[in-house]
Amino acid sequence: MDPGTERTAPAGRVPLAVVVVDRDRSVSHWSRGAARLFARPKERAIGHPALDLLPVTGAFSEEDDPSGGGEGDDLGPGLASSLDGRSSYPAAGRARLAVRERRRADVLWWAYPLVGPGRERLLVLAADASSLAAGSDRAGERVAPGFALHTDFPGAEELARRLPEILPSMSVGESARIVAQVLELGYPILEFSQNERVPVTPDWGVARRVERHARRERAARAAAEGGPPPGGPAASIEDREDLEYAAVRERLEFLNEVSGRIGTSLDLARTITEVSRAVVPRFTDVAGTYLREQVVAGEGFADGVPDTTTLWHRVALEHTDEPGRWDDVVPVGEAMPFPAHTPFFRCMTSGEPVLVPRITEETGHAIASQFEKRDIRPLITGRSMLVVPLKARHVVLGFMILLRHPERPVFNDMDRVTGAELASRAGLVLDNARMYTHQENVAETLQDSMLPHIPPHLAGCDVATRYLPGTLLGRVGGDWFDSVKLPGARTAFVVGDVMGHGLNSAAMMGQLRTAVQTMAGLDLQPAQLLRNLDDLAQRLGDTYLATCLYAVYDPVVGELHLANAGHIPPVLVRAEDGRSELVDLPTGAPIGVGGVPFESVRVAVAPGDRLVMCTDGLVEVRGEDIGVGLATLCESAAHPAASMDDACDTIIRALNTRGGRKDDVALLMARLGGVAPEDVAEWRLAAEPVEVRRVREAVRERLHVWGLAPLAENAALLAGELVTNAVRHARARTLDLRLIRAETLLCEVDDPEAEPPRLRDAGPEDEAGRGLRLVSTLAREWGSSRTRSGKTVWFELTLPRRRPGPGR
DSSP states (O other), rough: OOOOSSSSTTTEEEEEEEEEEEEEEEEEEEEEEHHTTTTGGGGGTTTSHOOOOOOOOSSGGGGGOSSOOOOOSSSSHHHHHHHOOOOSSSSEEEEEEOOGGOOOOEEEEEEEEESSSSEEEEEEEEEEEHHHHHHHOOOOOOOOEEEEEESSOOTTTHHHHHHHHHTTTOOOOHHHHHHHHHHHEEEEEEEESOOOOOOOOGGGSSSHHHHHHHHHHHHHHHHHHHOOOOHHHHHHHHHHHHHHHHHHHHHHHHHHHHHHHOOSOOOOHHHHHHHTTTTTTTTOOOEEEEHHHHHHHOOOOOOOOTTOOEEEEEEEESSSSOOOOOOOTTTOOEEEEOTTTTTHHHHHHHHHHHHSOOOHHHHHHHHHHGGOOOOOHHTTTOOEEEEEEEEEETTEEEEEEEOOTTTTTOOOOHHHHHHHHHHHHHHHHHHHHHHHHHHHHHHHHHHHHHHHOOEEEEEEEEEEEEEOSSSOOOOOOHHHHHHEEETTEEEEEEEEEEEESHHHHHHHHHHHHHHHHHHHHOOHHHHHHHEEEHHHHHHOSSSSOOEEEEEEHHHTTEEEEEEEEEEEOOOOTTTTTEEEOOOOOOOOOOTSSSOOOOEEEEEEEEEEEEEEOOOOTTTTTTTTHHHHHHHHHHHHSOOSSOOOOOHHHHHHHHHHSOOEEEEOOEEEEEEEEOGGGGEOOOOOOOOTTTTTHHHHHHHHHHHTTTTOOHHHHHHHHHHHHHHHHHHHHHSSEEEEEEEEEEESSEEEEEESSSSSSOOOOOOOOOOOSSHHHHHHHHSSSSEEEEEEEEEEEEEEOOOOOOOOOOOO
């Protein structure tokens, strides 16, 4: 059949009507052949809904079809499904339509779903086969549509050349893309009942029923007419036509049924099971599925043809034999390469099905040689085998080994075509699941890399966190939590939520989290930090909004300093009476709105109080007032718990079991232990060199009082270096020195000079420049932070481990 002919067709060719449907289900191309066949000019078709133009209902019945080839009673639900976008596979059908001048046309149609960046979504080809049937001198000839798949198409070059002519509105690149997809899905063919097409496999069942039904019908007609019982060559030809027609239709129905049973989810393991179970026992008795190692792991792999070193994982095995017969010999989960002499290697390297009508003793021995000490020959010898590749986008992902019992008819050419089409559909489904698994792994890795690893013990507080990925759109979202160390043993806690899901939201979250860490290091006031973050979000673009809650805990003063940008309020659980309450603070507008002021509040806290901060995914459920979730949060946060982790788990259980949660969740809980007054020592110093000696003596004395004599000399030395540096470079009259004993020993020196100190490489004859180098070498950590009045330079020393007391 000539795909490009729209004028008078030469003998043996059928002119085509060509219709292209776009993503809006409207006609974007209507050929001259379509105008003739459907009696509607191009100007009345372009831009109109395809369902209104193509007759998909009420065409004809079996009684109206003298050829006996009724493929349905209209262009059919198959075409309607394709036009509605419900079908992702090619479809074919036949109808007898009433056209102009009361003429009825015998119409064959094919529908090709199209994928890619263009607007085109469906290519419909239709042909009037009436002239073929009318011009035939062979009685009873039946014309039927079909698809020829995975074969060399002799008209492929002509189709590629002529398609731009019949689709003039498309570019050469778009036409080439459509040609490639048509050839991949199958090209249209016409089948004639007298031609020897493909053998029939009678064990499927339907063919036998058709045969018995046809014989009963002929016997009944003969009895009514008083003639002899039916028989002879004419009857056998008619039987064969009925059987062939039934076999072809049954296989199409089988493929459609399998398509509906596989790919019900994007879970790779479930998809593998569905693919394997779809063919047993109807098509085969044993089905073994093998996939590349990288496919099983949800990873990508290099291009190129597999070789003898490629590992293939046996991921599923379905059979109708007695239970356990295959388990020990070919266990699921085994990985193995396949030698070049095996039919499996030929299948995976050629990408084409390999048919072995009967596995002989010699073939069975060759296959069994790779199974080492396990003798697989009794399981396979004498059976018919078909190996079909699982391909997607021209890449072999794996293959299926199909075996039939010796008493069943062997696989034949029709089975080869059926198996290839089945594997093609299964390969696409498996590749979708593989790509989803790969993207989910990437997203999970990205999310984990963006979430901080907060130590459980910070200065004056203990911290526990939880993160739950969303259930709606994968394992990545815009929720985050963080903590930032601040001068004066203070800690900043932040919880935020970028509105939306996916990688873009996660990327935006990463930028905001980094910005918060940077600005927190500048020791900005909470309200000022949120204002700066809002300005940054405006510069990044107006695509995303985010909520953010920022709190600074001062364990020495016993105070929380908080500001809110559209986030749900935190919960404060009082240690004194166990009462929990939502912190009353201005809500503020989300980050990214722009131009909205933020306010901050200070809340006094006592040792043992707990601060709970979370994102709205934990408390918000569709169809439920958020107040219910906040009340549950307060109640569960106040529940006694043996540890911080137990307290977090209690909250998660209480709120996560209500059902309906689809958003991701970030939860941060801090137990505010505080720093006792006796663990803090402060001095006001004159900015003079003579003070350095007094500083060292005071530090030694205080550390001996605290029982930290092993740290006394190093602490005194480093404190003297910080004071010396401040005296030399700061233009000030006084300096402040503070020691804090918390999780570490913290020493801070405040001066009014905003310029941060710089490490220098001192030469052998230099008299200065070694102080900060000494601090960097001996201290656990050191740094400087700007303050409203200048800067703070600090260092930390690790406290010696406390020896357990008696009875511990």
